[in-house]
Amino acid sequence: MRARPAELRADLRQFYGVGLGELGRSLPVSEAADLAACLPAGSRCATPEGQPWGWDDTRWLLARIEHGLRVLAWHNTEDGREGRNAPRLIAPGPEPPGDGAGVTRDELEEKLKRKRG
Numbered sequence: 446m447r448a449r450p451a452e453l454r455a456d457l458r459q460f461y462g463v464g465l466g467e468l469g470r471s472l473p474v475s476e477a478a479d480l481a482a483c484l485p486a487g488s489r490c491a492t493p494e495g496q497p498w499g500w501d502d503t504r505w506l507l508a509r510i511e512h513g514l515r516v517l518a519w520h521n522t523e524d525g526r527e528g529r530n531a532p533r534l535i536a537p538g539p540e541p542p543g544d545g546a547g548v549t550r551d552e553l554e555e556k557l558k559r560k561r562g
Contacts, residue, residue, distance in 0.1 A: 453490055460480075460485060520553070526551075
């Protein structure tokens with residue numbers, strides 16, 4: 446509560462429909478503590494500080510899947526063959542480094558032909 450009071454108020458209102466103004470009256474302190482401890486993934490308080498809230502593991506996974514499909518389609522274009530204008534990941538915040546999208550078809554084929562092991 447002390448570290449992120451506004452986020453806790455917003456989460457309690459959004460997920461449980463209760464406000465901290467009810468604390469001690471219709472909302473016992475112990476119940477408020479239980480609700481705060483059990484906030485779902487993707488809530489403001491359950492999101493690590495510095496990361497955009499609402500982007501839980503599922504949303505990040507879906508964003509990466511969508512990006513991967515766009516990269517596959519991009520590889521079949523002239524830009525993809527030349528390694529230009531690679532699709533960017535659509536997500537809040539900066540794009541993570543090293544997503545591997547900026548590879549030409551020849552480079553990709555060469556990597557796939559290498560012996561493994």
